[in-house]
Amino acid sequence: MSLIIQSELPDSSISHFVHSFWMLENNTGKAIPSTVLPNGMVDLVVSKVNAEHWEIIVRGIDTEPSQVNIENGTKMFSIGLKLLAVEYLLGDSVKDVLNEGRTLSDSFWQFDNKDLDSLKNFCKKAAQKIKAVATGKMDDRKMKLFDLIYAAQGSITVKELSEKVFWSSRQINRYFNEQFGISLKTYCNVLRVGESFRHISEGKLFPEQNFTDQNHFIKEVKRYTGVTPKVLSKNKNARFVNITAIKNFPS
Numbered sequence: 001m002s003l004i005i006q007s008e009l010p011d012s013s014i015s016h017f018v019h020s021f022w023m024l025e026n027n028t029g030k031a032i033p034s035t036v037l038p039n040g041m042v043d044l045v046v047s048k049v050n051a052e053h054w055e056i057i058v059r060g061i062d063t064e065p066s067q068v069n070i071e072n073g074t075k076m077f078s079i080g081l082k083l084l085a086v087e088y089l090l091g092d093s094v095k096d097v098l099n100e101g102r103t104l105s106d107s108f109w110q111f112d113n114k115d116l117d118s119l120k121n122f123c124k125k126a127a128q129k130i131k132a133v134a135t136g137k138m139d140d141r142k143m144k145l146f147d148l149i150y151a152a153q154g155s156i157t158v159k160e161l162s163e164k165v166f167w168s169s170r171q172i173n174r175y176f177n178e179q180f181g182i183s184l185k186t187y188c189n190v191l192r193v194g195e196s197f198r199h200i201s202e203g204k205l206f207p208e209q210n211f212t213d214q215n216h217f218i219k220e221v222k223r224y225t226g227v228t229p230k231v232l233s234k235n236k237n238a239r240f241v242n243i244t245a246i247k248n249f250p251s
Contacts, residue, residue: 002029003070003238006119007248014130016143017089019080021126022245023119024070032070037232037242038062038224040154040191042086042094042180045101046111046122047076054116056104059089061180063190065226070243077122083187084146086179089133095181110170141165145172154192155210158184193224194242197232201246205229 004025010018019041026032043059050073085237096102116123145165148156161184163170169184176184192210196217199208207217221229225240235243 003032003135005238005241005244005248007245008119008123009249010123010127014127014134016146017082017085017130017134017222018126018177019082019124020245020249021080021119022078022248023122024076024078024241026070026072026073028072030072033239034068034070034241035226035239036062036066036068036192036198037240038190039066039080039194039197039242040187041080042083042090044079044090045076046078046116047074049074054106054111056106056108056111057101058094058097058104059101060094060099061182061187061190062099063182063186064099064224066099069185075116077116077119079126082146082150083180085130086141086238087142088136089130092183093179093181095178098110098181141167142175149188149191150209153195154188154190156188158188190224193220196229197242198246198249199233200229200232201243202234205233 004027005022007020007022009020010162038061040061042061045059046054047057048054049071060084081089086092094102109129111122111125111127115121145161145167148161148164158169158172162172165172173183176182176187180187182190197207200221206214211217211220218228221227221232232240232243238244
């Protein structure tokens with residue numbers, strides 16, 4: 001009996017839409033209390049508990065830690081989507097599911113039992129669907145905006161982004177609020193903290209991102225996760241799902 005958490009990174013053909021894939025399976029014989037941390041992604045989750053049917057949900061951006069109870073018999077697959085995917089893959093705003101989830105149709109992307117047999121099969125089917133859905137012309141300005149945000153790992157100002165993509169700060173913030181339910185500045189803060197999780201998982205407790213100093217780093221991590229970097233790095237009892245998943249990323 002065990003808790004299995006596996007992770008995969010996308011290939012370059014879909015990396016502008018996908019941050020990562022992961023799978024969780026609880027066969028420990030008991031429910032496991034866990035914490036899901038904000039990481040700047042929108043999650044598409046396919047899950048079931050014991051023999052019940054698969055449920056598909058889309059979870060909007062998290063701005064605070066979420067306490068979850070992973071029931072025994074849970075099997076879950078997740079796609080960590082970058083924000084460009086919201087408009088061009090999901091085709092709908094996620095502003096109404098900030099820190100929440102919305103159930104999608106069982107037929108969404110038509111996952112079958114074979115696709116949900118392993119993380120490898122899930123990634124293969126998801127990649128096929130993403131490539132099939134993402135056939136339309138994308139807005140060059142939005143693509144550049146997100147390329148800059150992710151390249152800077154959130155450590156970039158709204159003013160700088162506005163100047164580089166020739167899009168006013170007011171219009172960018174309107175787009176962010178209408179699509180994602182938060183301002184661009186808030187999103188960059190969440191993403192910057194989320195990007196620090198890899199370093200924290202490796203025991204690096206000093207800021208690798210563009211934080212003012214150590215105190216600012218600790219304050220921001222605690223603001224969005226509820227705990228200090230030191231507590232995150234220890235990840236006692238694999239409490240923090242994100243940290244466990246990151247440790248399982250292929251090197």
